[in-house]
Amino acid sequence: ETGVTQTPRHLVMGMTNKKSLKCEQHLGHNAMYWYKQSAKKPLELMFVYSLEERVENNSVPSRFSPECPNSSHLFLHLHTLQPEDSALYLCASSQDLAGAYEQYFGPGTRLTVT
Protein backbone atom coordinates (compact mmCIF):
# COMPACT_ATOMS: atom_id res chain seq x y z
CA GLU A 1 0.00 0.00 0.00
CA THR A 2 1.24 3.46 -0.77
CA GLY A 3 0.11 6.95 0.12
CA VAL A 4 -2.86 7.50 2.38
CA THR A 5 -5.59 4.88 2.69
CA GLN A 6 -8.99 5.18 4.34
CA THR A 7 -11.57 2.58 5.31
CA PRO A 8 -14.41 2.16 4.85
CA ARG A 9 -14.95 4.03 1.59
CA HIS A 10 -18.69 4.24 2.17
CA LEU A 11 -20.65 4.11 5.42
CA VAL A 12 -24.35 4.35 6.17
CA MET A 13 -25.24 4.61 9.84
CA GLY A 14 -28.23 5.40 11.97
CA MET A 15 -28.20 8.23 14.49
CA THR A 16 -27.83 5.82 17.38
CA ASN A 17 -24.96 3.80 15.93
CA LYS A 18 -21.30 3.92 16.86
CA LYS A 19 -18.75 3.51 14.08
CA SER A 20 -15.12 4.35 13.41
CA LEU A 21 -13.27 5.65 10.37
CA LYS A 22 -9.70 4.53 9.86
CA CYS A 23 -6.84 6.28 8.11
CA GLU A 24 -3.34 4.96 7.50
CA GLN A 25 -0.43 6.76 5.90
CA HIS A 26 2.57 4.95 4.42
CA LEU A 27 4.64 8.07 3.77
CA GLY A 28 6.56 8.40 7.01
CA HIS A 29 4.84 11.71 7.75
CA ASN A 30 4.59 13.27 11.19
CA ALA A 31 1.33 15.20 10.87
CA MET A 32 -2.17 13.88 10.15
CA TYR A 33 -5.50 15.64 9.66
CA TRP A 34 -9.23 15.01 9.49
CA TYR A 35 -11.33 17.15 7.17
CA LYS A 36 -15.05 17.27 6.45
CA GLN A 37 -16.26 18.09 2.94
CA SER A 38 -19.95 18.84 2.50
CA ALA A 39 -21.59 19.55 -0.84
CA LYS A 40 -20.82 23.04 -2.17
CA LYS A 41 -18.82 23.96 0.94
CA PRO A 42 -15.07 24.34 1.47
CA LEU A 43 -13.11 21.63 3.20
CA GLU A 44 -13.42 22.11 6.94
CA LEU A 45 -10.42 21.19 9.05
CA MET A 46 -11.59 19.14 12.03
CA PHE A 47 -8.50 17.85 13.84
CA VAL A 48 -4.74 18.03 13.50
CA TYR A 49 -2.24 15.63 15.03
CA SER A 50 1.50 16.04 15.15
CA LEU A 51 3.56 13.09 16.35
CA GLU A 52 0.41 11.52 17.84
CA GLU A 53 -0.43 14.64 19.81
CA ARG A 54 -3.58 16.59 19.02
CA VAL A 55 -2.62 20.16 18.24
CA GLU A 56 -5.89 21.50 16.90
CA ASN A 57 -9.58 20.91 17.43
CA ASN A 58 -11.68 23.29 15.37
CA SER A 59 -14.73 23.44 17.63
CA VAL A 60 -15.86 20.02 16.48
CA PRO A 61 -18.87 18.53 18.33
CA SER A 62 -18.01 15.85 20.86
CA ARG A 63 -19.91 13.24 18.84
CA PHE A 64 -16.70 13.13 16.76
CA SER A 65 -13.78 11.70 18.71
CA PRO A 66 -10.33 11.36 17.12
CA GLU A 67 -7.63 8.92 18.12
CA CYS A 68 -4.03 8.75 16.95
CA PRO A 69 -2.31 5.66 18.39
CA ASN A 70 0.87 6.21 16.37
CA SER A 71 2.15 8.50 13.63
CA SER A 72 0.85 6.21 10.86
CA HIS A 73 -2.72 5.69 12.02
CA LEU A 74 -5.61 8.01 12.69
CA PHE A 75 -9.16 7.12 13.68
CA LEU A 76 -12.36 9.09 13.86
CA HIS A 77 -14.89 7.57 16.25
CA LEU A 78 -18.50 8.50 15.55
CA HIS A 79 -21.50 8.26 17.86
CA THR A 80 -25.02 9.70 17.94
CA LEU A 81 -24.48 11.57 14.70
CA GLN A 82 -27.01 13.86 13.06
CA PRO A 83 -28.18 13.82 9.42
CA GLU A 84 -26.26 17.06 8.81
CA ASP A 85 -23.07 15.13 9.56
CA SER A 86 -23.47 13.30 6.25
CA ALA A 87 -20.45 14.30 4.19
CA LEU A 88 -17.15 13.13 2.74
CA TYR A 89 -14.54 12.71 5.49
CA LEU A 90 -11.02 13.09 4.25
CA CYS A 91 -7.83 12.16 6.02
CA ALA A 92 -4.55 13.81 5.04
CA SER A 93 -0.93 13.72 6.12
CA SER A 94 2.07 15.99 5.68
CA GLN A 95 5.76 15.68 6.39
CA ASP A 96 5.52 18.04 9.32
CA LEU A 97 3.17 20.58 10.77
CA ALA A 98 4.65 23.67 9.13
CA GLY A 99 2.19 25.22 6.71
CA ALA A 100 4.50 25.06 3.73
CA TYR A 101 4.28 21.28 3.38
CA GLU A 102 2.05 19.59 0.84
CA GLN A 103 -0.83 17.62 2.29
CA TYR A 104 -1.52 14.18 0.83
CA PHE A 105 -5.15 13.13 1.01
CA GLY A 106 -6.75 9.74 1.27
CA PRO A 107 -9.72 8.83 -0.97
CA GLY A 108 -12.20 9.67 1.76
CA THR A 109 -15.10 7.97 3.49
CA ARG A 110 -18.52 8.97 2.22
CA LEU A 111 -20.76 8.97 5.28
CA THR A 112 -24.53 8.98 5.21
CA VAL A 113 -26.42 9.37 8.49
CA THR A 114 -30.01 8.20 8.34
Place this chain on the structure above:
Amino acid sequence: RKEVEQDPGPFNVPEGATVAFNCTYSNSASQSFFWYRQDCRKEPKLLMSVYSSGNEDGRFTAQLNRASQYISLLIRDSKLSDSATYLCVVSLPLTGGFKTIFGAGTRLFVKA
Protein backbone atom coordinates in the same frame (compact mmCIF):
# COMPACT_ATOMS: atom_id res chain seq x y z
CA ARG B 1 -15.80 38.26 4.60
CA LYS B 2 -14.71 34.69 3.89
CA GLU B 3 -11.13 33.82 4.80
CA VAL B 4 -10.48 32.47 1.30
CA GLU B 5 -12.79 33.43 -1.53
CA GLN B 6 -13.02 31.97 -5.00
CA ASP B 7 -15.40 32.38 -7.91
CA PRO B 8 -17.33 29.08 -7.83
CA GLY B 9 -17.83 29.05 -11.60
CA PRO B 10 -18.40 26.83 -13.40
CA PHE B 11 -16.09 27.94 -16.14
CA ASN B 12 -16.98 26.27 -19.44
CA VAL B 13 -14.19 26.61 -22.00
CA PRO B 14 -13.28 24.91 -25.28
CA GLU B 15 -10.12 22.85 -25.65
CA GLY B 16 -7.12 25.05 -26.31
CA ALA B 17 -8.52 28.05 -24.45
CA THR B 18 -6.69 30.00 -21.77
CA VAL B 19 -8.53 30.31 -18.47
CA ALA B 20 -7.68 32.23 -15.31
CA PHE B 21 -8.89 31.66 -11.76
CA ASN B 22 -8.67 34.20 -8.99
CA CYS B 23 -8.60 33.82 -5.24
CA THR B 24 -8.55 36.41 -2.48
CA TYR B 25 -7.63 35.88 1.17
CA SER B 26 -8.54 38.04 4.11
CA ASN B 27 -5.64 37.65 6.54
CA SER B 28 -2.48 39.55 5.62
CA ALA B 29 -0.42 37.27 7.89
CA SER B 30 -1.03 34.33 5.54
CA GLN B 31 2.27 32.75 4.72
CA SER B 32 1.99 29.85 2.26
CA PHE B 33 -0.24 29.49 -0.76
CA PHE B 34 -1.20 26.57 -2.93
CA TRP B 35 -3.48 25.43 -5.71
CA TYR B 36 -4.97 21.97 -5.32
CA ARG B 37 -7.00 20.10 -7.90
CA GLN B 38 -9.96 17.87 -7.04
CA ASP B 39 -11.51 15.60 -9.63
CA CYS B 40 -15.14 14.58 -9.31
CA ARG B 41 -15.60 12.19 -6.35
CA LYS B 42 -11.84 12.08 -5.72
CA GLU B 43 -9.53 13.54 -3.12
CA PRO B 44 -7.72 16.87 -3.54
CA LYS B 45 -4.18 16.72 -4.88
CA LEU B 46 -1.54 19.43 -4.91
CA LEU B 47 -1.26 21.13 -8.29
CA MET B 48 1.38 23.68 -7.38
CA SER B 49 2.67 25.87 -4.60
CA VAL B 50 2.52 29.63 -5.20
CA TYR B 51 5.68 31.63 -4.63
CA SER B 52 6.08 35.38 -4.24
CA SER B 53 7.98 35.63 -7.50
CA GLY B 54 5.33 33.66 -9.37
CA ASN B 55 5.97 30.22 -10.77
CA GLU B 56 5.21 28.18 -13.83
CA ASP B 57 4.80 24.45 -14.38
CA GLY B 58 4.18 23.60 -18.00
CA ARG B 59 0.81 25.07 -19.00
CA PHE B 60 0.10 26.29 -15.47
CA THR B 61 1.22 29.64 -14.05
CA ALA B 62 0.56 30.80 -10.50
CA GLN B 63 0.91 34.37 -9.25
CA LEU B 64 0.79 35.91 -5.80
CA ASN B 65 0.08 39.56 -5.04
CA ARG B 66 0.58 40.09 -1.32
CA ALA B 67 -0.36 43.77 -1.43
CA SER B 68 -3.78 42.94 -2.85
CA GLN B 69 -4.03 39.59 -1.01
CA TYR B 70 -4.74 37.87 -4.27
CA ILE B 71 -3.63 34.61 -5.92
CA SER B 72 -4.21 33.56 -9.47
CA LEU B 73 -3.90 30.43 -11.58
CA LEU B 74 -3.60 30.58 -15.36
CA ILE B 75 -4.11 27.50 -17.49
CA ARG B 76 -2.99 27.75 -21.10
CA ASP B 77 -4.00 25.44 -23.95
CA SER B 78 -6.72 23.74 -21.88
CA LYS B 79 -7.11 19.98 -22.20
CA LEU B 80 -10.19 17.87 -21.57
CA SER B 81 -8.28 16.32 -18.67
CA ASP B 82 -8.04 19.73 -16.97
CA SER B 83 -11.75 19.49 -16.10
CA ALA B 84 -11.84 19.50 -12.31
CA THR B 85 -12.39 21.75 -9.30
CA TYR B 86 -9.45 23.99 -8.44
CA LEU B 87 -8.99 24.78 -4.76
CA CYS B 88 -7.13 27.81 -3.48
CA VAL B 89 -5.38 27.04 -0.19
CA VAL B 90 -3.80 29.41 2.30
CA SER B 91 -1.71 28.61 5.38
CA LEU B 92 -1.81 31.02 8.26
CA PRO B 93 0.76 30.77 11.07
CA LEU B 94 -0.69 30.56 14.54
CA THR B 95 0.95 30.20 17.94
CA GLY B 96 2.26 26.66 18.12
CA GLY B 97 1.32 25.75 14.59
CA PHE B 98 -0.57 26.91 11.56
CA LYS B 99 -4.06 26.91 10.12
CA THR B 100 -4.82 25.65 6.62
CA ILE B 101 -7.81 27.22 4.95
CA PHE B 102 -9.36 25.87 1.76
CA GLY B 103 -11.44 27.90 -0.63
CA ALA B 104 -14.70 26.40 -1.84
CA GLY B 105 -13.17 25.77 -5.26
CA THR B 106 -13.73 26.84 -8.84
CA ARG B 107 -15.19 24.27 -11.23
CA LEU B 108 -13.74 24.01 -14.71
CA PHE B 109 -15.27 22.14 -17.62
CA VAL B 110 -13.19 21.87 -20.77
CA LYS B 111 -15.24 20.87 -23.82
CA ALA B 112 -14.10 19.25 -27.07
